[in-house]
Every structure is written in structure tokens, then in C-alpha cells.
Amino acid sequence: MTTPIRVAVTGAAGQIGYSLLFRLASGETFGNRPVILHLLDLPIPEVQKALEGVAMEVQDCGFSTLAGIVCTDDPSKAFDGVSWALLVGSKPRGPGMARADLIKENGPIFVGQGNALARGASDLRVLVVGNPCNTNCLIAASNCPGVPKERFSAMTRLDQNRAVAQLAAKAQVGNDAISGVTVFGNHSESMYSDTENATIGGKPATSVLSTEWLQKDFLAAVGNRGKAIIAARGKSSAASAASAAIDHVRDFEYATPEGKWFSAAIWSEGSYDAPKGIYTSLPVHSDGKGGYKVVQGLNLSDFAKAKIKVSTDELLSERAFVADLLKG
Ligand code: NAX
Numbered sequence: 108m109t110t111p112i113r114v115a116v117t118g119a120a121g122q123i124g125y126s127l128l129f130r131l132a133s134g135e136t137f138g139n140r141p142v143i144l145h146l147l148d149l150p151i152p153e154v155q156k157a158l159e160g161v162a163m164e165v166q167d168c169g170f171s172t173l174a175g176i177v178c179t180d181d182p183s184k185a186f187d188g189v190s191w192a193l194l195v196g197s198k199p200r201g202p203g204m205a206r207a208d209l210i211k212e213n214g215p216i217f218v219g220q221g222n223a224l225a226r227g228a229s230d231l232r233v234l235v236v237g238n239p240c241n242t243n244c245l246i247a248a249s250n251c252p253g254v255p256k257e258r259f260s261a262m263t264r265l266d267q268n269r270a271v272a273q274l275a276a277k278a279q280v281g282n283d284a285i286s287g288v289t290v291f292g293n294h295s296e297s298m299y300s301d302t303e304n305a306t307i308g309g310k311p312a313t314s315v316l317s318t319e320w321l322q323k324d325f326l327a328a329v330g331n332r333g334k335a336i337i338a339a340r341g342k343s344s345a346a347s348a349a350s351a352a353i354d355h356v357r358d359f360e361y362a363t364p365e366g367k368w369f370s371a372a373i374w375s376e377g378s379y380d381a382p383k384g385i386y387t388s389l390p391v392h393s394d395g396k397g398g399y400k401v402v403q404g405l406n407l408s409d410f411a412k413a414k415i416k417v418s419t420d421e422l423l424s425e426r427a428f429v430a431d432l433l434k435g
Pocket of ligand 1: 117118119120121122123124147148149154195196197198199200216235236237238239240262263265266294343344345348
């Protein structure tokens with residue numbers, strides 16, 4: 108029998124967890140490989156009870172690929188021997204809460220979890236979803252010195268998916284007609300969704316849609332989509348976030364087709380003028396064997412470069428804000 112892959116999900120009793128766990132266990136993410144889920148949530152009796160309930164539901168799906176479920180409130184147990192850790196658990200931003208307060212609330216969670224991630228398997232990869240995800244990723248990675256920084260990433264795939272959907276709706280084509288959209292920068296309103304290198308039905312997006320729409324309404328629609336969902340639903344995005352997390356894991360697990368790429372916030376080595384030492388979203392190509400590279404050579408206008416700089420400057424200020432939580 109194939110050795111099962113162990114996959115940890117933190118905040119597994121939360122909204123995103125409820126849409127995520129089933130798709131991790133079903134074969135959709137890891138193919139025929141059996142999956143053992145390690146589910147972590149807070150050591151609060153009601154939360155642990157809710158976690159057990161979700162685990163029972165996952166079990167009740169009878170997935171042929173599900174090889175076991177571990178429920179725990181202990182990060183060391185949660186990360187023991189895992190090949191993927193999806194760090195979802197953190198407090199969502201409350202009404203009127205400043206980003207700085209969110210960072211202060213959630214940052215310390217990722218210090219402890221960073222330490223505990225040292226117990227992961229030798230092929231451990233980490234996806235940070237809990238916000239502010241780029242900076243939480245930096246905190247976790249810097250507190251886990253045994254694991255290379257390249258094994259950590261944060262999620263901007265939801266922003267990419269939102270951008271694709273907006274372009275397809277405007278151009279009145281299917282989502283599959285859109286290619287080459289890249290999200291640059293921070294997963295925040297400052298992120299920049301590049302369409303200068305995108306195509307719609309094989310033609311440059313800039314020849315199909317007006318520059319004015321692409322530079323104004325489109326960027327605003329993608330940047331504010333999270334807020335619009337909260338306004339409509341009364342709760343933050345959950346199923347779409349879980350779907351993007353599945354896309355992100357699959358993007359790294361499998362080889363990216365030649366000439367294609369996906370967006371993920373990865374450890375910056377300076378590509379596209381991004382400052383080193385932060386996790387920023389870039390165009391990524393996976394080799395399907397655990398390695399990846401930044402896709403080079405995308406042409407960016409001065410408009411795009413200026414937008415990206417605003418977002419990477421925000422990441423630098425977030426890094427400065429959590430300096431006391433960073434180790435190495
Ligand atoms: P919920 O509040 O529904 O669930 C969060 C869960 O995390 C709860 O079960 C809570 O008990 C648990 N938790 C809190 N602290 C924990 C800790 N120290 N260890 C383990 N578990 C802990 O939030 P949900 O809607 O699931 O969102 C989770 C996170 O995803 C939030 O930070 C949210 O802002 C972020 N998001 C990130 C997105 C992205 O694209 N990167 C998009 C969606 C979402 O907004």
C-alpha cells in the first residue's frame with residue numbers, strides 16, 4: 108500500500124476548515140494517495156467538541172483515500188510527521204479592527220506553531236492562510252530554522268481566482284479563457300493583480316478590455332472582493348478560500364504546464380524588485396518534485412511597478428511591526 112501523506116490543518120473547526128477538510132481527504136488534492144488528516148484547534152472544550160463533529164462528518168463520507176484522522180489541541184502532535192501544514196487558524200479581523208491590531212493578535216500564534224513545525228516530515232511544506240497571511244508566514248518560517256524558507260508560502264490564490272472571474276465576467280467568456288494573471292505583493296487591499304501579461308481567449312487582455320477599466324474598476328473589484336462578501340453574507344469568504352487553498356496545494360504538488368504559472372506569496376530573493384526577506388506574491392512555476400522557480404521576464408509598466416511597490420512597502424512595514432517575533 109502507498110504510504111499515506113499526513114496533512115495538518117489548523118483552525119480545523121472553523122468556517123474554512125469545514126469546506127477544506129473534505130476536499131483534502133477525497134482524492135481531489137493528492138490523487139490516489141491515502142491521506143491522514145491532523146486537525147488542530149484551540150484547547151477549549153466546545154471547540155474540541157466541534158472539531159470532533161467535523162471529523163465525524165469527514166469519516167462519514169467514506170472516502171477510499173482517507174486513512175485516518177487525528178484531532179488535537181497540541182501543535183506538536185498536529186505537526187508530527189506531516190508533509191503539508193495548512194495554517195488556517197487565527198482570529199478573523201473584527202468590525203473596525205485595524206490591520207495592526209490583527210497582526211498583534213495573530214502574530215504570536217505563528218511563533219509557537221513555527222517552533223512546532225520542526226516536527227514535520229523531511230518534505231514538509233507549509234501554506235499560511237490565517238491573516239495577515241504573508242507576515243504570519245514570515246513569523247512561522249523565522250521561528251522554524253530547521254526548515255528552508257522556500258518550504259513556506261502564503262495564500263494569494265484566492266485573489267488570483269477572483270481576478271480571473273472578474274475578467275471572464277467582463278469579457279463575457281468562460282474562466283478557462285483567461286490565462287497569465289498574476290497577483291503581486293501582499294494579501295491585502297494593496298495587492299496588485301497584473302493583467303498586462305494576461306490573455307483572454309489567447310489575445311492580450313489589454314487588447315480585449317479597456318486600460319481604464321483594468322487599471323481602476325477591475326483592481327478595485329478584486330481588492331475589495333473580501334469586503335463585498337462580508338457585506339453580502341455577513342461572514343468572510345470560506346468555501347472560496349478553501350477552494351483556493353486546494354488550488355494552492357495542488358499547484359505546488361504537481362508540475363505546472365510549460366508557459367503557465369500561478370500566484371503564491373513566497374520567500375523573496377529579489378525578483379521583480381521585491382525586497383528580500385519578506386513573503387510576497389509572485390508568478391511561480393512548480394517542477395512537481397518539491398521545487399519551484401519564480402517565472403522571470405514578465406513585462407511590467409511603470410504603473411504596475413508603482414502599484415507593486417506600495418504593496419511590498421506595506422509588507423516591509425508589517426515586518427518592522429513584528430520584528431520582536433522574528434528569530435532567524
Ligand atoms: P473562523 O473563525 O471560522 O475559524 C478560525 C478557527 O481557528 C477557529 O476554529 C478557531 O478556534 C481557530 N483558532 C484560533 N486560534 C487558533 C490557534 N492558536 N491554534 C489553532 N486554531 C486556532 O475563521 P475562518 O473563516 O475559518 O478564517 C480563518 C483565517 O483565514 C482568518 O484569519 C481569515 O482572515 C483568513 N482568511 C484568509 C484568506 C486568504 O486569502 N489568505 C481568505 C479567507 C480568510 O479571510
